[in-house]
Amino acid sequence: MKAIVCSKFGTPDTLRYKEIENPLPNKCEVLITVKACSVNFPDTLIIQGKYQFRPEFPFSPGSDVAGIVEKVGENVKHFNVGDEVVGFIPFGGFAEKAIVKVKDCFPKPKGMSMVNASAFLLAYGTSYHALKDRAKLKEGETVLILGASGGVGLTALELAKLMGAKVIAAASTQDKLDLCKQYGADEVINYTEESLKDKVKELTNGKGVDVIYDPVGGHFSELALRAIAWKGRHLVIGFANGEIPKIPINLTLLKGASIVGVFWGAFVQKESKKSLKNIQQLLTWFVKGDLKPHIDRTYSLENALKALEDMMQRRVKGKIVIDMEL
Structure with missing residues (x-):
């Protein structure tokens, strides 16, 4: 699969768009085909080694993903191959496929585009x-x-x-x-x-x-x-x-x-029941039309480095998204 890869801490120009091996889910995870991944300010910090944690190299940035379930772990009961989902991951979203823990994965509401879905959770x-x-x-x-x-x-x-x-x-x-x-x-x-x-x-x-x-x-x-x-x-x-x-x-x-x-x-991990109620309320408001994400621009995966640079230079209003369909 294709991915944006960080092999050393630095600015966006140090990242590479390259072919890497497909990830495999464990028993409590799902593998999704990523359709969209939003760009968040922490993405610019994690590639520089300035975030609260430092992933092992190599890794891909990107935490807010939307896509289609491709494989499920043996303990996953409420998702099936083909389901459309949104998920939150610490990193790994700037790639054609990503692993999401089942507790951090949610059904995508009908009528919500993949781009909007990826710009929602975080x-x-x-x-x-x-x-x-x-x-x-x-x-x-x-x-x-x-x-x-x-x-x-x-x-x-x-x-x-x-x-x-x-x-x-x-x-x-x-x-x-x-x-x-x-x-x-x-x-x-x-x-x-x-x-x-x-x-x-x-x-x-x-x-x-x-x-x-x-x-x-x-x-x-x-x-x-x-x-x-x-x-x-x-x-x-x-x-x-x-x-x-x-x-x-x-x-x-x-x-x-x-x-x-x-x-x-940290709230999502430490107080998962409260977090789930919050997410359910937010999705309900979206379905009712009370919340409308503002998507400033979309970028192809290959052009994700430009997206990160725009975020770092504060040239963004609302959200920007990596759209895998571009």
Whole structure:
């Protein structure tokens, strides 16, 4: 099978598109023919050796997959060859075939395209876990979303609105903010042109925001935290800015606020029953038409290196996807 292969840590140009052996599932796994795999920011970190874990070489990046079951392990009872599925894997998705643990594999809803399916689990799963389980978001609260036009940012925007919150979307360009408005943002902030802290204070009449959804990091994290409301929750999603912030911890004391870590991958493994309920709810909302993934662009598998480069350079709005049919 063809795959994008990482044989040493580095930038996308160090990866290779090549022929490798087909993987084989163990007794609790399924082998799927991959039809689509979305590109997520952690993919750019894992190939550089900057992620929470380091796979053994060689490996393929890619964690959000959609495809058709080709083989099932002997203990797999509720999937059959030919079933259309979505799955989450730590790596291995940028390939024509991939192994998925049965507990991380789900039936693809009818009417959901393979491209949309591959763009769904990680982004929406992360945002729903963040807002529901970690922030315990209440109807009527105000959420500030940094990097709001990105892959997880837009899903957080959709879900926060669906959960009854007011949303302030922050992004770096006007076209990104325009997209946020299309997805229901109540207010927008261009944080390259306006003071993030001052604008949040202005938009909330001095109260501050109840929840900060922060996949960006860098100096924006502290600026946002300085505009948090009493008993607010600052959700740490990731560091797309490339810098892990050093926060003056006295800010949490002054506001009675909490800094809350969000690691959806660990949640899926450690609290699988809760994770399953979340995923079922998200898929139900999709079927009802309440959630609509924004697919910015698609790429062929051979052109996946360009997709990773676009992600690293923050040239993406919403999601980008490797489409095996191209």
